[in-house]
Amino acid sequence: MRLKPLVLLLSLLMPCGLSLAAEKNVYGLNEYASLPELDDVLAAKLDTGAKTASLGARNIKRFKRNGDTWVRFNIGSDDTAPIEKPLARISKIKRRAGDFDPDEGKTYTARPVIELDVCMGNTLRTIEVNLTDRSAFQYPLLIGSEALKRFGALVDPSLKYAAGKPGCSNAAHSDE
DSSP states (O other): OTHHHHHHHHHHHHHHHHHHHHTSEEEEEEEEEEEGGGTEEEEEEEOTTOSSEEEEOEEEEEEEETTEEEEEEESSSTTSOOEEEEOOEEEEEEOOGGGOOTTTOOSEEEEEEEEEEEEETTEEEEEEEEEEOOTTSSOSEEEOHHHHHHTTEEEEEEEESTTOSOOOOGGGOOOO
């Protein structure tokens, strides 16, 4: 009969766990993500196995402005207007076995990282995204676990576009 105190303790703690889950936002494996600063809505893949978010970009160039490092890039086709954002940092992304070049000797790829406002559903957050060519992938935006934490996300891989079309206003911006 030693189990009774343990069962009692677990039953008291269970409502707390349920209320924490109720405060989370449920998203599907894929969601629409609005990038207000870039005036674009993209299909995104939510990937809890990836740490960082990645945005498909082309013509990625670093440059100096007033002593700070910035990044200039295009989203979509090369004939779109270039976007310029301050460089937040450089991310080291592990290379996969097929991507490793023994002559180069690096087991990682260095990617520029920017901060970007992203809206999913009615939730707007500023997240870090690394810039890379994602033209070989189905989704131009991958949202990793660090960004998913900021969204308070519960990801249900059986769902797609559970949050619907993005509906954020700048007044709804929150970085909780």
